[in-house]
Amino acid sequence: MVNAKYLEKWEQGKPVDDWFFKQLMGQEALCRAFLNEVTPGKNFGKLKITTQDETDNGHNKKVIFDILAIDEKANYYNIEMQIVNQHNLLEWSLYYQSMMITNMLNPEESYRDLHYSYVIFLCEFDPLEEGDRVITTLERRIVENPTKELADKTRVVFINTNGDLQNVGGELRGFIQALKEELPSNSNSQLGKQLMADFKELKGNEKGRNDFMFFTEKEQKAIEQKRDIKIATLILNDDDLPSKYKIKLLTDILGDENQARNLIAQHNKEAVH
Structure with a gap:
């Protein structure tokens, strides 16, 4: 839904908005490059990407994923952008992940056939109020043996775009800077440059602009x-x-x-x- 704030940011040329985010991250090349930085160790080929993907839990509790990407090995990646801190991100990410996992298996498949599922939140705030850390990764561990990772194929990643970017790799740093329209002209981040180029192309799309200006x-x-x-x-x-x-x-x-x-x-x- 387009509102006056979105219109204002369009005129200012700022890419930090939900509508722009979905259009940009719905492009396979950019989404794959972003996931390569956030989920190291994965080797992405093709991605099947849907935006505004809707599902429910059978009790009319609907979930609408901003970006849902599925790779060639049937691993799931949900990417969300959250501007306002509603102080429920832990519960939110848990519910979204459970909905992804529910949709993974067919009736005849074993639980051992579950694939990886990632929930990734890009936040304009510190989601856990722990300081200026940019990336926070959550995984399940044994309370009595915290050094042992369960490797249950689930991950939640919070990215605080207002954190200290000095401790972040150059590619992801450039992406965040471009998202905030603060990418330095001398940046070496190909991911950041790609985001900026895709955004300029999106702005130049007259049909997209007309759709955006639909409401008076x-x-x-x-x-x-x-x-x-x-x-x-x-x-x-x-x-x-x-x-x-x-x-x-x-x-x-x-x-x-x-x-x-x-x-x-x-x-x-x-x-x-």
């Missing part, structure tokens, strides 16, 4: 307002969300911390009555 400015503002009202309502009604997070999230929506605090206080007062 009035419609975009109405859509954005309804979306923000819906998100604010969900935040207010979430009893498990700590107050400090409610204040921060509502401040981002309303643009005023005092207004956010007053809204929470009024909501709590009405809930009591």
